[in-house]
Amino acid sequence: MSNYLIKRILFMIPLLLGITVICFFVMRLAPGSPTDLQTQMNPKASTEMKERLMSMYELDKPIHVQYWSWLTKLGRGDLGTSFSSDHRKVADKILERLPITVIINFLSLIIIIAVAVPIGVLSAVHQDSLFDKVTAVLVFIGFAVPTFWLALLMMIFFGIHLGWLPISGLRSLNYEYLSAWGQLADLVKHLILPVFISAFGGLAGLSRYMRANMLEVIRQDYILTARAKGLSERQVIYKHALRNALLPAITILGLSIPGLIGGSVIFETIFAIPGMGQLFYLSVMARDYPTVMGILLIGAILTLVGNLIADLSYALADPRIRIS
Amino acid sequence: MGFWKMFYKNKLALTGCGIVILLFVVSLLASVLAPYDPGAIDLRNVLAPPSGEHWFGTDQLGRDVLSRMIWGARISLKVGFVATGLAILIGMILGAVAGFYGGWIDAVIMRFVDVMLCFPAFFLILAVIAFLEPSIWNIMIVIGLTGWMGVTRLVRADFVSLRERDFVRAARAIGANDARIIFMHILPNALASILVAATLGIAGAILTESALSFLGIGVQPPTPSWGNILTAGKDNIDIAWWLSLYPGLAILITVVGYNLLGEGIRDASDPRLKR
Numbered sequence: 001m002s003n004y005l006i007k008r009i010l011f012m013i014p015l016l017l018g019i020t021v022i023c024f025f026v027m028r029l030a031p032g033s034p035t036d037l038q039t040q041m042n043p044k045a046s047t048e049m050k051e052r053l054m055s056m057y058e059l060d061k062p063i064h065v066q067y068w069s070w071l072t073k074l075g076r077g078d079l080g081t082s083f084s085s086d087h088r089k090v091a092d093k094i095l096e097r098l099p100i101t102v103i104i105n106f107l108s109l110i111i112i113i114a115v116a117v118p119i120g121v122l123s124a125v126h127q128d129s130l131f132d133k134v135t136a137v138l139v140f141i142g143f144a145v146p147t148f149w150l151a152l153l154m155m156i157f158f159g160i161h162l163g164w165l166p167i168s169g170l171r172s173l174n175y176e177y178l179s180a181w182g183q184l185a186d187l188v189k190h191l192i193l194p195v196f197i198s199a200f201g202g203l204a205g206l207s208r209y210m211r212a213n214m215l216e217v218i219r220q221d222y223i224l225t226a227r228a229k230g231l232s233e234r235q236v237i238y239k240h241a242l243r244n245a246l247l248p249a250i251t252i253l254g255l256s257i258p259g260l261i262g263g264s265v266i267f268e269t270i271f272a273i274p275g276m277g278q279l280f281y282l283s284v285m286a287r288d289y290p291t292v293m294g295i296l297l298i299g300a301i302l303t304l305v306g307n308l309i310a311d312l313s314y315a316l317a318d319p320r321i322r323i324s
Numbered sequence: 325m326g327f328w329k330m331f332y333k334n335k336l337a338l339t340g341c342g343i344v345i346l347l348f349v350v351s352l353l354a355s356v357l358a359p360y361d362p363g364a365i366d367l368r369n370v371l372a373p374p375s376g377e378h379w380f381g382t383d384q385l386g387r388d389v390l391s392r393m394i395w396g397a398r399i400s401l402k403v404g405f406v407a408t409g410l411a412i413l414i415g416m417i418l419g420a421v422a423g424f425y426g427g428w429i430d431a432v433i434m435r436f437v438d439v440m441l442c443f444p445a446f447f448l449i450l451a452v453i454a455f456l457e458p459s460i461w462n463i464m465i466v467i468g469l470t471g472w473m474g475v476t477r478l479v480r481a482d483f484v485s486l487r488e489r490d491f492v493r494a495a496r497a498i499g500a501n502d503a504r505i506i507f508m509h510i511l512p513n514a515l516a517s518i519l520v521a522a523t524l525g526i527a528g529a530i531l532t533e534s535a536l537s538f539l540g541i542g543v544q545p546p547t548p549s550w551g552n553i554l555t556a557g558k559d560n561i562d563i564a565w566w567l568s569l570y571p572g573l574a575i576l577i578t579v580v581g582y583n584l585l586g587e588g589i590r591d592a593s594d595p596r597l598k599r
Binding site for chain 1: 435436441442446447448450451452454455527531535538557558562568569571572576579580583584
């Protein structure tokens with residue numbers, strides 16, 4: 001087991017290197033430079049000043065030299081300094097925003113599992129029932145709905161029309177004056193729409209996948225055996241079938257992590273949530289290379305770790321998978 | 325039962341096909357169908373709610389939303405087809421080469437696919453588009469360049485299972501070269517799954533384009549696109565619900581149409597489902 005783990009982690013290193021190489025070169029080869037924003041609009045900016053800026057950011061060196069310098073810094077745990085006017089450490093900028101994004105994605109993963117698994121199981125067990133047909137239609141629409149549009153509609157309906165939920169940020173203006181419980185309630189209220197929106201995309205996929213798995217499992221011989229020895233339907237479905245159908249779903253969850261992280265750009269921008277996605281959007285707009293590289297790297301690491309956890313739990317849960 | 329008969333009996337697939345054809349007609353006849361000039365500004369009629377005159381209301385510059393949506397259909401169709409075409413082309417060639425030759429070529433290509441799959445694609449698209457000039461061509465290219473991995477895996481799997489078949493040996497025996505075997509003999513057998521991937525890919529590309537345009541780095545105003553009308557919807561969220569509702573519905577219906585069509589083709593071409 002530990003050998004397998006070490007092998008997997010070692011295998012992640014070349015993958016991560018590949019990712020950083022692609023990101024770095026794609027970004028730097030694109031026309032335009034981050035100094036444009038600071039110099040083009042400024043009539044006082046001379047060519048000399050532009051060159052000074054370029055050399056300050058090391059942008060005047062060949063691209064492979066820049067990459068090597070970025071990589072060696074990374075080896076010391078340094079993601080560099082942001083190009084934006086605050087000139088803060090990229091690692092600090094990301095770390096203060098990472099928890100919000102991770103918490104929202106984690107909550108939405110829980111919601112995805114809690115809602116999609118029962119839907120998938122029930123529609124498989126009652127195949128071709130009204131419930132099955134209705135959920136099939138909903139799932140189909142779920143695949144096709146642009147989540148940012150759904151977010152807009154929910155903001156209009158729950159935020160503006162009914163006035164139940166706040167539509168932007170994480171805290172109300174009077175947050176500081178609320179009691180501890182009031183603050184918690186305020187936070188929860190702000191989180192409902194973003195978490196729902198970020199979960200929505202994954203719901204359709206997982207519930208359809210669960211249904212297909214479940215349909216396959218309940219046709220297996222061991223389910224027939226379980227029925228034959230007189231177990232109740234409940235025990236057959238929830239003890240014997242569900243366990244086996246859940247296994248492959250773990251992998252799907254692992255694979256859905258890049259989508260969740262990518263989606264955070266959209267919902268954090270719409271709901272004005274100060275998370276990593278919003279930082280990414282702002283940094284991309286400002287051509288803040290080091291911050292963009294840092295976030296791409298963190299996003300890739302989160303994805304790889306998510307896949308690793310999925311594979312490991314798959315292996316732990318299924319004794320048939322021999323790890324050697 | 326043949327492909328067309330299977331397809332013809334599938335009502336959902338026909339519905340999807342109908343939606344797709346309708347979209348083609350609307351985009352081709354945009355100049356005839358649109359009641360107003362999509363760029364005509366009418367400052368006396370700003371943010372007017374839907375009425376007999378403007379069915380879907382007007383936007384913040386008094387432009388007719390329905391007309392802008394009709395012209396937007398053309399944009400999303402173009403982006404969908406070009407981006408997916410590019411993705412299919414790349415995926416087909418890499419998948420064919422990987423599956424046909426195997427060995428280290430296969431290993432290198434598939435590891436590259438792994439790398440591309442493991443970072444959040446939307447992050448990459450966003451980064452590249454923002455650094456390039458946001459234009460419709462750049463969007464198409466970037467969506468295409470980040471969407472070929474699934475097709476590669478699919479085509480590779482088909483090639484691996486087909487390359488040892490007798491008809492391939494027969495082709496080699498009569499002296500066909502590799503290119504001929506790949507493109508004339510094996511590829512036609514993989515076309516059905518490629519077609520399904522293409523149809524579903526168009527739906528995905530249209531969704532991505534609308535998200536990018538919504539974020540302001542896709543199709544740039546004044547060119548109308550469903551995504552950038554929705555941006556205006558967000559800016560006027562408390563007063564103009566019609567700016568948010570209708571363009572999103574158009575995206576939803578379009579994507580549903582392509583998905584239904586794609587699944588219909590899949591079902592009709594799957595020999596296991598034939599009775």
